[in-house]
Amino acid sequence: MDLVPELAPNGKPRVDFTGATWQCSSQGVGDVQIAFVDGYIGMRDGRQKDGPILVFTPGEWRAFVLGARDGEFDLT
Secondary structure (H helix, E strand, O other), X not given: OOOOOOEOOOOOEOOOOOOOOOEEOOXXXXXXXXXXXXXXXXXXXXXXXXXXXXXXXXXXXXXXXXXXXXXXXXXX
């Protein structure tokens, strides 16, 4: 039986990232960290570990990564 997490007011799942293993790129200073928990992906600012966590579904994460690879978020 799959357990569906409780939803936050914004409609996103509430995922417990307590004890999660946070990862950062080996390139750069590790300001952005990600963790994989219960089939969801969390992203946070490594400088504010108690700050908010963005939660992505696998489909949302894939779209984000592909967009980043294609330069969709380049500001220059």
